[in-house]
Amino acid sequence: MDTTSPTPLGKLGWTVGSATCMDGAVEGQRLFQVIPGNCADHAMEQASILLASARRASYIGVMDDEPVLVWASHYLSEMAKALMDDAHMGMHKSAKA
Template identity: 45%
Template sequence: MTSPAMIQTVGGATFAKCNVGDQRLFTVNAGISGEEALQHASLIMNCINTLTFLGAMDDGNEAMRWASHYLSEMAKALVDDVTLGLQQVQDGGL
């Protein structure tokens, strides 16, 4: 079984598409503890949960929906990168 302390981000996940070519603006940094990355993802998801709830109550506030969208991209990138780190450890890459 893999120790959670061994899992780190690998820096492979990106987020925030921009320009005509859908180039990614941000990348998750490599070498972050998987546990810490997932804690941040959980905090971001809590913010998303709050924003989507408030946004559902206020049809005129597009800012909450866009904030939720961008934050969800960030949280997904963190989870995806920790998953890449887990796969790397399981494949013997560390």
């Protein structure tokens, strides 16, 4: 894998590819992982969109007694957390460089 940073550098840095989300069928395995080298600014924007969607799905799911929407909210929130965690790690890495 190419270890050089893409250019131009985003204000916040780049994702590092360490954060994962959603448990896999095999214990200790995760289903999804953030890909390294994505702009952390963009990752944070996408996390915000995921959280807004999760909030809406949660509200509708509870109000309309739709458990599938509550589960969707759970998964969207987990994906958003992985994006934010990975972007945060990239910001710290960029600050040290």
